[in-house]
Amino acid sequence: MKAITIPQPGDASALVLTDVPDPLPAPGEVRIRMAAAGVNRADVMQRMGFYAPPPGASEYPGLEVSGTVDAVGDGVDGWSAGDEVCALLSGGGYAELVCVPVEQVLPVPTGVSLADAAALPEVVSTVWSNVFMTANLLPGQTFLVHGGSSGIGTMAIQLAREVGARVAVTAGSADKLEVCRELGAEILVNYREQDFVEKLRxxxxxxxxxxxxxNMGAKYLARNVDALAPNGRLVVIGLQGGAKAELDLGQLLRKRAAVIATSLRARPADEKATIVAAVREHVWPLIGAGRVQPVIHGRYPLAQAAEAHRELEASGHIGKILLTP
Structure with missing residues (x-):
């Protein structure tokens, strides 16, 4: 098969399309023939040498994929060759074939094309696990997502809206904020011109x-804590703005607030299985009813993965960027 490899970490040109051996499904795994793969910031970090795959995961980048079941390993029930699926991966999505534990496989939701389904597993699992399972966002509460026009942001807006929360976003242009408004955001902050703490208050x-x-980490830590309501929860899922900053514990104490840092890729298999099952139970019906949809910015052939990364890093996109065979 063909896969994107990273012989040496570096800029987007480090991504090299290579012929590699086909993977074989282990017991409890299915093999998927890729129809599309999602492009995520984590893939960029891996390409740069800052985010190695967890032990046992594929060395190729790619954390979400859609396609057709191609083969099944021993002990797999419920899926068979020809089934159209999407899946949450620990790696390997930038390839024509990928093996994945059966517990991380999802049916393609009603109303979503096979290719577009690749935009769902990573972002939906990230949002649902962090915003709802960890931070317990409730109806009537106020929710702020930074980078509202990103793949994660556009999904977070929709899911928070569906539970009855009031949504605030930051984004870097009027066009991006307008998309956020159309998806359900009510408080719109252009971070290039406005202070999100002041506007939120x-x-x-x-x-x-x-x-x-x-998704910013150190750069926004102090202001995020400042922006929290009493009993508020800050969930950090990215370090685009750095990894180290000073934390005012006194302010946290006064607010009875919490700062939580999580990642999805390195979680144990049983935790991922729990998240994927929750996503299927709570989010897939919303997608099937047309109330929540993936926002797709563009598609690139697998051979042009470097161009897809350059577009992601330029931050002009709205929604998800996909790779196709």
């Missing part, structure tokens, strides 16, 4: 956000 009578989903 003004919109919430000084209360702030009950839950914040942050």
């Amino acid at each position: 003004a919109a919430t009578a000084g209360a702030g956000a009950d839950v914040i989903l942050d």
